[in-house]
Amino acid sequence: MSVLCPPTTYLPPIAKIASFSVTQLLDALTYLQSLYHPEVRGSRRKRVQAPVYNREQNLRLCYEDDNELQVIRSDAFERSYSIRWLTALIAQLEVWQDLSHSGEVSLDDLGKPEPTFVHTEMIVQQAVSLLAICAGVAAAGMITRNFIFGSIDGQRRVEAQLTDIPLDNDDYGSVGAQTWGGACVLAEMIVEDPERFGLDFSSDDPESRRLNVLELGAGTGLVSLVVTKLLDTLPSFNHREVSVVATDFHPSVLANLRSNVNAIVPSTDNQITSTHSITTHFLDWSSFSTTPRPNYLSYPFDVVFGADIIYEAQHAVWIRDCLKGLMRRPSDSIVSPAVFHLVIPLRPTHTFESSTVESVFLKACDVDPNGDADLIILSKESIMCDAHGDYTRGQGLGEDVEYAYYKIGWSNTRL
Numbered sequence: 001m002s003v004l005c006p007p008t009t010y011l012p013p014i015a016k017i018a019s020f021s022v023t024q025l026l027d028a029l030t031y032l033q034s035l036y037h038p039e040v041r042g043s044r045r046k047r048v049q050a051p052v053y054n055r056e057q058n059l060r061l062c063y064e065d066d067n068e069l070q071v072i073r074s075d076a077f078e079r080s081y082s083i084r085w086l087t088a089l090i091a092q093l094e095v096w097q098d099l100s101h102s103g104e105v106s107l108d109d110l111g112k113p114e115p116t117f118v119h120t121e122m123i124v125q126q127a128v129s130l131l132a133i134c135a136g137v138a139a140a141g142m143i144t145r146n147f148i149f150g151s152i153d154g155q156r157r158v159e160a161q162l163t164d165i166p167l168d169n170d171d172y173g174s175v176g177a178q179t180w181g182g183a184c185v186l187a188e189m190i191v192e193d194p195e196r197f198g199l200d201f202s203s204d205d206p207e208s209r210r211l212n213v214l215e216l217g218a219g220t221g222l223v224s225l226v227v228t229k230l231l232d233t234l235p236s237f238n239h240r241e242v243s244v245v246a247t248d249f250h251p252s253v254l255a256n257l258r259s260n261v262n263a264i265v266p267s268t269d270n271q272i273t274s275t276h277s278i279t280t281h282f283l284d285w286s287s288f289s290t291t292p293r294p295n296y297l298s299y300p301f302d303v304v305f306g307a308d309i310i311y312e313a314q315h316a317v318w319i320r321d322c323l324k325g326l327m328r329r330p331s332d333s334i335v336s337p338a339v340f341h342l343v344i345p346l347r348p349t350h351t352f353e354s355s356t357v358e359s360v361f362l363k364a365c366d367v368d369p370n371g372d373a374d375l376i377i378l379s380k381e382s383i384m385c386d387a388h389g390d391y392t393r394g395q396g397l398g399e400d401v402e403y404a405y406y407k408i409g410w411s412n413t414r415l
């Protein structure tokens with residue numbers, strides 16, 4: 001599928017929409033999303049070599065194609081054709097739904113037996129949201145995004161589809177309703193090189209115990225979902241128990257996180273395979289130390305992720321206190337020490353808040369080697385991204401976005 005075809009050429013003809021399979025219609029819908037969905041701002045890492053895959057399906061093209069994409073995107077005729085096509089698609093899906101709900105006709109009779117047909121409700125929802133975007137009435141509305149990440153050698157590929165919901169304008173706390181560039185950058189780096197994140201042990205690793213993964217401030221859940229799906233593809237985790245726990249504290253953010261996870265993993269048992277699970281839970285960093293710890297946080301975590309979760313003065317302190325209670329202590333884990341992987345954007349408007357990471361977490365040289373184990377910065381890396389994307393989120397047009405990637409672990413950790 002190339003997104004550089006205009007909708008009038010690419011989409012199945014409106015008059016014949018009913019004769020196409022659900023899979024073909026889904027493909028067409030994905031194509032339109034590719035074309036009209038804004039990219040997550042600051043999620044394109046600058047690199048020396050071209051990426052095997054780009055993060056979002058809509059960017060599965062070389063960066064030079066941007067201009068061509070903009071031409072199609074801004075063509076009013078193509079846009080109005082897409083609106084008509086989406087309206088016809090929604091009407092057709094509703095007809096199929098009604099027929100199948102009435103029980104008069106089975107799905108097979110409709111000639112639509114693909115498993116995806118059971119998700120028609122979800123497809124209608126995506127089409128409606130896309131329609132609103134094409135019609136220009138959903139500047140900050142619900143968006144379903146398709147992300148694709150690949151390993152450097154092109155051998156591994158992880159896809160995740162998730163929904164951003166509208167930000168609640170009266171509530172600054174609902175920022176996690178949308179996917180941020182930091183999550184895209186972190187997810188991409190994890191898939192590129194899982195070992196770097198403690199996620200690819202060789203099969204003869206003596207540590208065959210369960211792997212506990214935690215995400216703090218998971219928002220829409222991109223990192224947790226990508227990690228869950230990635231671990232499912234790694235042979236070294238075939239028979240190893242894996243638990244991924246995605247957490248957040250804001251009610252509407254948490255509800256959206258659950259819905260994104262449930263769209264990929266059945267809600268009944270949260271098991272992605274017999275040994276791998278992903279669950280979503282409430283965790284408020286500010287009250288972690290003063291409230292009883294729930295069961296779902298009772299085990300020590302081996303790998304902890306955080307993307308764009310330091311933007312208020314107290315965040316780093318609260319998060320450190322959570323980590324002290326949640327990360328596996330070095331004495332429990334010799335071969336693979338627990339690490340917290342943190343990616344934060346260095347927003348010019350939040351320099352103080354960002355700097356708190358380095359005042360709260362010390363460096364190895366500042367820690368008494370004979371004292372109690374403390375959480376320290378094991379390494380720091382700068383990541384530059386092109387600004388492309390949704391300019392409504394903080395920085396100005398055309399500015400690059402810089403991220404800091406910190407590895408934080410116990411002071412007596414040997415990496």
Ligand SMILES: C[S@@+](CC[C@H](N)C(=O)[O-])C[C@H]1O[C@@H](n2cnc3c(N)ncnc32)[C@H](O)[C@@H]1O
Binds near residue numbers: 173177221309
């Ligand atoms: C900027 S968003 C980043 C979301 C996601 N990690 C991403 O990069 O797309 C910050 C996240 O931290 C969460 N958060 C903020 N304060 C929190 C707290 N006290 N406890 C738990 N989560 C919190 C928000 O709800 C939100 O999901």
